[in-house]
Amino acid sequence: MDSSQLLGITTFTYLFASFLYIGALLFRSNRVGVFATWFTVAALVIQTVGIGLRWLESYQMGIGHAPLTNMYESVVFFAWTIVILYLAIEWKFKTRTIGAFALPLAFLAMAYGSFAPINKGISPLVPALQSNWLLAHVITCFVGYAAFAIAAALGIMYLIKSYFGKDSGNGDRSLLPPLKVLDDIIHKSIIFGFIWLSAGIITGAIWANSAWGTYWSWDPKETWSLITWFVYAITLHARYTRGISGKTIAWLSLIGLLAVVFTYYGVNFLLSGLHSYGSN
């Protein structure tokens, strides 16, 4: 067993877990739901071992570094964080319905990593990337992104729910949690993500300053991460200003994720700049 096999398996286990959660939701089956949870925990363990093994393998190759340095590795870490955060939310808020929306995101991330034409190898680090600040930067950013992905999943649920049914009080018969609950978890996810993204931008600035003597140079990736940060700052303030509905917040959570995806993906492939080496 090597890490690439384990991570390959993970892609399919997350797909299967998505089906389980969707099934549990559609058929209102608690037993399927419980199975979905334990299956997801097992899949997470497999992925964790896979990531750990990949780390070990890099040391065996004599180029040891944490597996967080290229597009593939970051996508894997992204999926891993989504699943952990999702399981934490499931545990804390005692609801499985979100799994039907969150697990597919983890699957999509893994599927992109597995099937897109990107470099999946373990490669040595060029000098600029050999920094603990970079490590802190990647981890903090991606924890934030994962929280925003979950907020967007909840945003979709919110929009579906408010489109189809009025929130008719008969909470038990409804497939999705009440709008108020969704709104609350969206808000909490965004808060959580906002703190991590702030830390991500800050550690990135410190890294840039230690490598080049400039903590901020308005390169496209930096700028897009700032735009993302602004979108969520706007969302937090919009909630404070009375009269802005939960629906607007739900839309903002989607726009926010769009900004995240563009920061993370679009900038590498559509624009050019300092971070473009992340694209290989």
Add this chain to the structure above:
Amino acid sequence: MQKNNSLWQFFASVKLALVILCLIAITSIIGTVIPQKEAAEFYAANYGPRMAQFFSILDIPDMYNSWWFLALLFLLGFNLIICSIDRFPGVWKQVNADGLALTPERLQKMANRSSWTSPGSVDEVRAALLEKLQASGFKAGSRKDDQTTILFSQKGHWTRTGVYMVHASILVIFLGAIIGSLGGFKGSVMIPETQESSKVFLYDGKGVEELDFAVRNNKFRIDFYPNGMPKEYTSSLTVIEQGKEVLTKVIEVNDPLTYRGITFYQSSYDPYQDFVVVVTTPDGEEQTFIIPFQQQKAWTEKNLKFGVINAKVLGQSIVSSKLWFSDGNDSPATVWIDDGAEATIERQNGTYQVSAKQMYATGLQVAKDPGVWWVYIGCGLMLFGLYVAFFMSHRRIWLLLTPNGDQTEVLMTGSANKNRAGFERTFENLGELLKGNENQA
């Protein structure tokens, strides 16, 4: 300015903040799509002359330093300041509010309530409760009326200022950026090995900065991974001030040299067709020579002649070179030397040490930024403020004591400004603690 003045209200409003944040976010996109800081011809060629003219009116080629973008940032800062001046006094009042000033009627109406009867006089119960509250980390005080005694205790009253820390942190970061751009500079310099420079060529055509000291490049090295990718660039630099060597440091990417607030970063390099050859004679005398490829150099006092006659190349870099060496007595020797390594050459009159390496210039980015510590302080304050604003709350507990024969009726009430669900649990636990221990007493 009057607080109920409509201009003041305009600048104090969160709506304006939303508009400004949106404008900054949207306009920021322009500079990520249109390449920045290119020559004027670039824009004319790619977007047409009329568009290029339009760009130059709006400073699009350097939009993040344009008057209108800086004005937006300034407006954000101004909005923040006015908004804070507008609201902070109210928050400060709540931070310092005297909980004991509340009337018993108000207390009866609080959301979290619990009551019980404790044995002992009001004064005894009061003393015991105060002790327990202090022990659980609540600051407590009490006030006695003719009828009732009120205890008030609280935790985290200062956390109400969390949001203001976040907002202040943005202003501190702006301040750091302003200090940096007024009092600092950024540029670069290329220094060939064995040479020194006290000049920095500033970016954006801002001329040359003459430093009070010089930096010498003693040696530059590249290490490679087995697959040929560069692993590390290092330069050994020596600071020379008024002819004296004051500091030597080996810098690498991510580990710069700082002297008198000016920092030198390893950023690039330039390989030459020349070699740096160091020769040490049998009597220990050492000298460094720079020799072009396949040319002969002489150390006349020692009657030595040498040169590099061949070299092995990987990519742009030389990995080993073949040295030709003659001291005039024996027939000339040749030896392959790994780049940067030493070799010994035995001659009749003793042993020579020679080393040879390709000559490089090191490319240094040079920056002086006196504002960077402000920026870092602002960043720290922002993270701390966010944590306080979102995860900490101001929790207040009141206890109303009324005598009832030789017993005391206790009414406990409380409130928190955030995370009400979490507070309910705290409230219950604290209630159990206060009540339970009371019964045992």
